[in-house]
Amino acid sequence: MTDKVNAILFHQYGPSPFSEKIRVIFGIKGLDWYAVEQPVIMPKPELTLLTGGYRKIPVLQIGADVYCDTQRIVAEIEKRYPTPSLFRGPNQGLDWCLNSWADRVFFQAVVAVVFGGGAAMADEAFIADREKLTGRAFDVEAMATALPMMKEQLRSHLGWLNAELQDGRKFLKGDMPGFADAAAFYNIAFMLGAYPAIKDMLATLPNLDKWVGAVHAIGHGNRTEMSREESLAIAHDATSITRPQADPHEPNGLVPGDAVTIMADDYGQDPIQGELVTSNAHEIAIKRTTDELGDVVIHFPRAGFFVIKS
Ligand SMILES: N[C@@H](CCC(=O)N[C@@H](CS)C(=O)NCC(=O)O)C(=O)O
Numbered sequence: 001m002t003d004k005v006n007a008i009l010f011h012q013y014g015p016s017p018f019s020e021k022i023r024v025i026f027g028i029k030g031l032d033w034y035a036v037e038q039p040v041i042m043p044k045p046e047l048t049l050l051t052g053g054y055r056k057i058p059v060l061q062i063g064a065d066v067y068c069d070t071q072r073i074v075a076e077i078e079k080r081y082p083t084p085s086l087f088r089g090p091n092q093g094l095d096w097c098l099n100s101w102a103d104r105v106f107f108q109a110v111v112a113v114v115f116g117g118g119a120a121m122a123d124e125a126f127i128a129d130r131e132k133l134t135g136r137a138f139d140v141e142a143m144a145t146a147l148p149m150m151k152e153q154l155r156s157h158l159g160w161l162n163a164e165l166q167d168g169r170k171f172l173k174g175d176m177p178g179f180a181d182a183a184a185f186y187n188i189a190f191m192l193g194a195y196p197a198i199k200d201m202l203a204t205l206p207n208l209d210k211w212v213g214a215v216h217a218i219g220h221g222n223r224t225e226m227s228r229e230e231s232l233a234i235a236h237d238a239t240s241i242t243r244p245q246a247d248p249h250e251p252n253g254l255v256p257g258d259a260v261t262i263m264a265d266d267y268g269q270d271p272i273q274g275e276l277v278t279s280n281a282h283e284i285a286i287k288r289t290t291d292e293l294g295d296v297v298i299h300f301p302r303a304g305f306f307v308i309k310s
Helices: 017-027 045-051 071-082 093-116 126-133 139-166 179-194 200-203 205-216 230-235
Strands: 007-014 031-036 059-062 065-068 224-225 260-262 270-277 285-289 296-299 307-310
Touching: 007 017, 007 230, 017 071, 017 093, 017 179, 031 230, 045 059, 045 065, 045 126, 045 230, 059 071, 059 230, 065 071, 071 093, 071 179, 071 296, 093 139, 093 179, 139 200, 179 200, 179 205, 200 205, 205 285, 260 285
Parallel strands: 007 031, 031 224, 065 296
Antiparallel strands: 007 059, 059 065, 260 270, 260 307, 270 285, 285 296
16 A cells, blocks of 8 residues: 555546546656546545545545645646646746636536537436536526527637647647646547537637647556545555645735635535645645544645635
8 A cells, every 4th residue: 555655546537527637637747647436426425535525526635635626636746746847937827827717717618518419418316416516507408598609609719729729839838738738628528528519610620620639649647446445545544745834925814723614616615624734825725634534634726715714
């Protein structure tokens, strides 16, 4: 087991679009990783034990450190495996902006088209689960009615990516693939799997169509399967590497040791309680202790998450 304490354990499921973003990043960096398959709908008892209640996918685990949200996962992978970098030089701000666009505006247009177009995965249990997740009706009929409008939205978003590639470059930032490519690609990969008619639209966007092939060819690095039970045993046996650190510019005076509650600001807001270990402008980490796992440190991004002092 000791050799797996520093291994990448990736909690995911095959058709998860956000997981695809990270799988492409494993490919870009040529990493070895373990896939821990999680259910597509609740309950997810092993995952929520590890995360303190966060149920979204994917989640990255390395030993007793648990990283929630792809924003935080990307930053951690880049920190631990800096070569080759996901960024072209030090100016990284716009890559994060593009990622935020892909995860919110672009993703919402893609979801509307995929489910309005009749994706097979939307059975009764899936719909009930996603209604609970979002607190809104998952109305497939309304999405089907809106499909023509959403296709227009989608074409416009895809057009921006196509325009960025018009000088013939292979990837969005040049000759080498990086974060921008993984962030822009996963929504298109999701559509290719669940809404094959997207191929007709891609055929009208030749730069983008070519780029899809190039990103697809990167692959996913070197994947091995691991059971959920083994991943929990690793969390139990490992010790977190995260050290307490105060943030001198913390806008609300939070300090290590404070009891805090963290929740996403969009859907799946399940509050997660713990003791603050470290925070800065882009990261917040809390410690939780359970009989089953002992101490685990759970990491979240700041953008897109609310922190409330308990
Ligand atoms: N902001 C999150 C979004 C993750 C997300 O919405 N993931 C989807 C699957 S791709 C999800 O968790 N859906 C509900 C579920 O699987 O339980 C991130 O970047 O990781």
